[in-house]
Structure formats: C-alpha cells, structure tokens
Amino acid sequence: MTAEPAAGLAAVILAAGQGTRMKSDLIKVLHPLAGKQMIRHVIDAVREVGAERIVCVVGFQADRVRDALDAIDGLEFAVQEAQLGTGHALQCAAPALDGFTGDVLVCYGDTPLLTPATLGAVVAEHRFHGAPATLLTTMVDDPTGYGRVVTEAGTEVARIVEEIDADASTRALCVINTGVYCFTWPVITPLLESLPADNVQGERYLTDVMEILASLGTPGRIYPIEDPIEVMGINDRAQLATAEGVLRDRIRVRLMREGVTFLAPQTTFIDADVAIGRDTVVYPGVLVEGASSIGGESVIGPFSRIVDAHIGRGVELKGWNCIVRTTVPQGSIVGPYVQQGAE
CATH class of the missing domain: 3.90.550.10 (Spore Coat Polysaccharide Biosynthesis Protein SpsA; Chain A)
Structure with missing residues (x-):
C-alpha cells in the first residue's frame, strides 16, 4: 500500500x-x-x-x-x-x-x-x-x-x-x-x-x-x-508487569537478531536505550540499565550490573561486577566481584 x-x-x-x-x-x-x-x-x-x-x-x-x-x-x-x-x-x-x-x-x-x-x-x-x-x-x-x-x-x-x-x-x-x-x-x-x-x-x-x-x-x-x-x-x-515483560522480550529478540548472544535470555534484563555490539556474549543474570553501551566481541559475566556505563570493545567482565557511570576501556579484563564507578 x-x-x-x-x-x-x-x-x-x-x-x-x-x-x-x-x-x-x-x-x-x-x-x-x-x-x-x-x-x-x-x-x-x-x-x-x-x-x-x-x-x-x-x-x-x-x-x-x-x-x-x-x-x-x-x-x-x-x-x-x-x-x-x-x-x-x-x-x-x-x-x-x-x-x-x-x-x-x-x-x-x-x-x-x-x-x-x-x-x-x-x-x-x-x-x-x-x-x-x-x-x-x-x-x-x-x-x-x-x-x-x-x-x-x-x-x-x-x-x-x-x-x-x-x-x-x-x-x-x-x-x-x-x-x-x-x-x-x-x-x-x-x-x-x-x-x-x-x-x-x-x-x-x-x-x-x-x-x-x-x-x-x-x-x-x-x-x-x-x-x-x-x-x-x-x-x-499487573498490566504494568505484563508490558514490562513484552518490552524486554522485544529488546532481547532485537539484539539477538543484531548479533548478540544471550546464554539465558529470560534471566537477562536490558533497558530500551542500551546499545550492545555484535558478537558480544551475555551470561545469565545480567542487568544493563539506562543509556549504557557495550562494544562488540565483549563478554559480560554472570550476575553483573551495568548502569549508564560504557564498556569498550573486547572487554571481559568475569562476573558479579557492578559498573556504574564510568567507562571500561577497550580490551580490559575486570575480575570477579570488582566494582567500578560511582554508586
């Protein structure tokens, strides 16, 4: 038409x-x-x-x-x-x-x-x-x-x-x-x-x-x-919770179609304005919030939280990390339980 x-x-x-x-x-x-x-x-x-x-x-x-x-x-x-x-x-x-x-x-x-x-x-x-x-x-x-x-x-x-x-x-x-x-x-x-x-x-x-x-x-x-x-x-x-689920499903599906891997999609919560590069792997239990961005070919380890932060290309977060309003440079490796940025 x-x-x-x-x-x-x-x-x-x-x-x-x-x-x-x-x-x-x-x-x-x-x-x-x-x-x-x-x-x-x-x-x-x-x-x-x-x-x-x-x-x-x-x-x-x-x-x-x-x-x-x-x-x-x-x-x-x-x-x-x-x-x-x-x-x-x-x-x-x-x-x-x-x-x-x-x-x-x-x-x-x-x-x-x-x-x-x-x-x-x-x-x-x-x-x-x-x-x-x-x-x-x-x-x-x-x-x-x-x-x-x-x-x-x-x-x-x-x-x-x-x-x-x-x-x-x-x-x-x-x-x-x-x-x-x-x-x-x-x-x-x-x-x-x-x-x-x-x-x-x-x-x-x-x-x-x-x-x-x-x-x-x-x-x-x-x-x-x-x-x-x-x-x-x-x-x-109750309807708010239903809408939240629908929106987050759409976000995950869109990112997967753009080349992002989620190992356990239903356990991962990505906000609407987040950008994630292709060939990045996201482990279970990850939250990415606000206007965060994650470069391609990165690995985001389990139960990590990223808030209004910028993760460079090829970064590895080992898991249980909290990264808030800061930048993690390209190629960095962040050990488990490490926190970076402002609370």
Whole structure:
C-alpha cells in the first residue's frame, strides 16, 4: 500500500488522567518501563513514524509531567484543566495545532506497546483511502471495559459505543476501540465543538466523532490488527508487569537478531536505550540499565550490573561486577566481584 502525499503529520498524546488503579502518588504515564517512562515509549513511536509535531495533553500532575519530558526536543504541551472526556482532551490540543492542515495521529500515553510499524500502517491506510478518520481496532475474546466498534460493510465505522452506554447486543461485539486514530485535521477540528455530553458519564467522547462522520455520509474506516497485546492500556501494576515483560522480550529478540548472544535470555534484563555490539556474549543474570553501551566481541559475566556505563570493545567482565557511570576501556579484563564507578 502506498500512502498519498499529505501536508504533514502531527501527533496528539492524551496523558491527562491520574490512573487511580495504579495505587501510586506518581501519575501513571511516568511509571518506568524497561528503563524509561511509559509515555516516552509512545513519544518515540510516533516520532519514528514521522510526526513533525507532538502535542502532549496533560492535566493531573501537569507540572510534573512537563518537567519529566521537558528535555525532549519539539514536544508541545496542552493543558486539560478538568477531565471532561477524550473529546474534550483533543479540543484542548486544538489551539496548539491551529492552522495545521495535515493528518493527526491520536493515541494514549498509557499504551507503550504500540509499535512504529503499526502506527505507520494506520497512517498509510488513512492516506491511501482518503478517509476523514481511520481507527485502529482489534478483536478480543473478553471485551469487558472496552468501547465496541459497530461497523458497516466491514470496514466503515457506524459508531463506537462505550461499555457503560451499550445495550446487550452491542456488548456482545468483540471488535474494540483501541483509542488510536488518524484524523484529517481540517475535517475533524470543526466537529470537536459539536461533540455531545449526553451519556452516562456526562463527558465529551472522542468516539462520537466517528458517528458524526457516518451521519454526514463520510464514515471513517477501521484498520484492524491481530495481536491485542500491542494496544493494551496500562491501568494497574499487573498490566504494568505484563508490558514490562513484552518490552524486554522485544529488546532481547532485537539484539539477538543484531548479533548478540544471550546464554539465558529470560534471566537477562536490558533497558530500551542500551546499545550492545555484535558478537558480544551475555551470561545469565545480567542487568544493563539506562543509556549504557557495550562494544562488540565483549563478554559480560554472570550476575553483573551495568548502569549508564560504557564498556569498550573486547572487554571481559568475569562476573558479579557492578559498573556504574564510568567507562571500561577497550580490551580490559575486570575480575570477579570488582566494582567500578560511582554508586
């Protein structure tokens, strides 16, 4: 599929909610996953797809989120003072995109498993068909808690119904709304002002945009994916642990395909921003954290911990080492139980 040229791509990341089910004083989107905050995984994914502008909608602990993300180049913020629904959240982002004429990718800050490949496919599908809106969907065995997607002709969205507003027949549907949209921004912006709040929650749902489009005779389309784990939102610590496992599996698989050997992969924990050169062998029980790098043809002995450190090419750590915020020169041999660098 070839995407038609467009006036550009922007992204809006919705991150205003508190996340009370995390049982934490820290807002949900700042909880760490594989060495970086949850929302940073989403930011990295939309940036890799080609989003030229990224607007993050903040609300609860807005200053804390801004401070945590302030070093990210080009990130803009919009504030949702009162949480009046996802449609209202996008309304809050609209002034930041005033005059923008391209496509806008919308996703949640608590969906760190979204891949650039999937987001890129949504954008390509959107541009290929020229739809005003494209919705990422998936099918699950148990759709409890999710909005159900009602379609016509298989690919056109008639409406999305939140579970709390759904009747029995709608609740029986297993195609769910993932919360990921690609919108033709000049078409969608005027509709945001007309979103109703006549639902059980008394909120302005972004999902209602799809029903409005259908009523105008210009329905949005769906783009389905098979694996629902990729669109899993993180709501509690159990889901956080599940996402951690998925991300770390992806990291290990990627590194192994790049030429790194893990003798016991499931016992080794590598953060997302770590770089490891080819032909390096990593023994069981190793943790590599932060922005660490390990040169090629190195051997990292068992139960070693490396934190924000740089290991040169051809280095051997004998094992049970702790290397923190320092550099180990090329070709070095570090004996067992030796610690180097700052604690």
